[in-house]
Amino acid sequence: MSGATITVHRHQNAEAFITTIADRLAGELHSGLRRRGRASFAVPGGSTPGPIFDRLATCDLDWPHVAVTLTDERWVPTSDTASNEYLLRQRLVSGKAQAVQVIGLHTDAAKPGMALDVVAARLRQLPLPFDAVMLGMGGDGHFASLFPGMPALAEGLALDGKGNCVASDAPINGQPRISLTLPLLLNTSALLLAIRGVDKLQVIERAKTASPAELPIAAVLRQARVAVEIHYTD
Numbered sequence: 001m002s003g004a005t006i007t008v009h010r011h012q013n014a015e016a017f018i019t020t021i022a023d024r025l026a027g028e029l030h031s032g033l034r035r036r037g038r039a040s041f042a043v044p045g046g047s048t049p050g051p052i053f054d055r056l057a058t059c060d061l062d063w064p065h066v067a068v069t070l071t072d073e074r075w076v077p078t079s080d081t082a083s084n085e086y087l088l089r090q091r092l093v094s095g096k097a098q099a100v101q102v103i104g105l106h107t108d109a110a111k112p113g114m115a116l117d118v119v120a121a122r123l124r125q126l127p128l129p130f131d132a133v134m135l136g137m138g139g140d141g142h143f144a145s146l147f148p149g150m151p152a153l154a155e156g157l158a159l160d161g162k163g164n165c166v167a168s169d170a171p172i173n174g175q176p177r178i179s180l181t182l183p184l185l186l187n188t189s190a191l192l193l194a195i196r197g198v199d200k201l202q203v204i205e206r207a208k209t210a211s212p213a214e215l216p217i218a219a220v221l222r223q224a225r226v227a228v229e230i231h232y233t234d
Contacts, residue, residue, distance in 0.1 A: 003221055003222035003223055003224055004220070004221055004222070004223055004224060004225075004226065004227055004228045005227040005228070006221060006227070006228045006230060007227070007228075007229050007230065008230045008232060009229060009230065009231045009232065010232050010233070011231065011232065011233040012233070013233060014051070014196075014233055016233070017194075017196070017231060017232075017233035018051045018052050018054075018055055019055060020231065021052050021134070021192060021194055021231050022052045022053075022055035022056040022059070023055075023059075024132070024190070024192065024229075025041060025052075025056055025132050025134065025192070026056060026059040026061060028041070028131040028132040028189055028190045029041060029061055029066055029131050029132065030061060031131065031189075032127075032131035032189070033061065033062050033065060033066070036127065037065060038065050038066075038067070038127040039061075039065065039066045039067070039127070039131045040066070040067040040068070040069070040126045040127045040128065040130050040131060041066075041067075041068055041069075041130055041131055041132040041133065041134070042068070042069050042070065042071050042130055042132075042133045042134070042180065042185065042188075043068060043069075043070065043071065043088065043092075043133075043134045044070070044071045044072065044084070044134060044135060044136040044143075044144065045070065045072070045073075045074075045083075045084030045087050045088075045136075046084075046136050048136055048194055048195075048196055049087070049091075049134070049136065049194070050087060050091045051091075052134075052194070053087075053088065053091035053092035054091055056092060056097065057091070057092050057093075057094050057095040057096060057097040058095055058096060059096065059097075060096060061096070061097070063096060063097050063098070063099045063100045064099040064100075064101075066097075066100050066101065067100070067101040067102075067103055067125070067126055067127065068088065068092070068100055068101070068102055068103070069102070069103040069104070069105065069123065069126060069180075070084045070085060070088065070104070070105050070180075071133070071134075071135060071136075071143070071144040071145075071179070071180050071185060072084065072105070072144040072145035072146075072177060072178065072179040072180065073085060073104070073105035073106050073112075073145075073177065073178050074145075074174075074175040074176075074177055075106065075111065075112045075175055075176035075177060075178065076106075076175055077106070078104060078106050082174075082175065083106065084105075085102065085104045085105070085106060088102060089102065103122050103123065103125060103126060104122075105119050105122075105165070105178050106178075107119065111167070111169045111176060112167035112168065112169060112176050112177060112178040113167040113169045115167070115178070116163070116165060116166075116167055116178075119165050119178060120163065120164050120165055123164045123165065123180070123184070124164070128187055129187045129188050129189060130187060130188035130189070131188070131189050131190065132188060132189065132190040132191075132192065133185050133186075133188040133190070133191050133192070134192045134193075134194055135185070135191070135192070135193045135194070135220070136193075136194060136195070137193060137195050137200060137203065137204075137217050139199055139200065139203060140203075140215070141203050141206075141207055141210070141214070141215030141216050141217045141218070142216050142217070143193075143216060143217050143220065144156075144179045144180055144185060145168070145172065145177040145178070145179045146166075146179050146182075146216045147168075147172050147173075147216070148213065148214060148215065148216060150168050150170075150172060151168065151170075152166040152167065152168055152179075153212075153213065153216065154213075155181070156179055156181050156182060157181075157182050157212050157216060157219040158181075158182070158183075159182065159183055159186075159223060159225075160183075161181050161182075161183055163181055164180060164181055164183075164184045165178055165179060165180055165181060165184075166178070166179050166181055167179075182219055182220070182223070185220075186220075186223060186225045186226050187225075188226060189226075190226075190229070191220075191226045191227065191228050191229065192229045192231060193217075193220070193228060193229065193230045193231065194231050195230065195231070195232050196232070196233055196234065197234065198234065200232070201232060203215065203217065204217070204221070204230065207221055208221065
């Protein structure tokens, strides 16, 4: 399979997994701050990032000059525990990271498709390229709420696409969603894919020969814009 340079980091336990990823993110943010006086990163929701956010919030960084956004968002109020922004604010925006700037993806619009222009304008506030992007992945190969079979999948994965976000107004796993596009996610100095469980490694292996329509993560592995670090633990 041609495409990204891929390295796989297998961590012996959850603590090593969490610590390594958080410290890796902090290192990239520190480099961005030193280089341009500002830094930015994008992170997913779900069960995996919470402990990573906890660790990252203890790191000594110039947090007022760091901006963070979500790779995707469920179209629910940010006070809803299903909201990725809710998780981010509960677990990262605390301690030393209290002053981090959060660029959220949710608006008061009834559907995410009605908010694309507003969200796109918000995203243009971010200092780019990102210093780091962390992705998660589901057992069906989706990442950043770019799911197999969703109508906007091809648009979201198109490397020559012009938009920075796409929407699914039809519920996916319970909620409508909004996602950053692959070109925006790849506009980063470091791309980390954090996965847990041997089944996720099996998905990665399948993605080496599957189409992005079948397993969207294949589009990440096959692009040649940025190296991919896969961090894995059981």
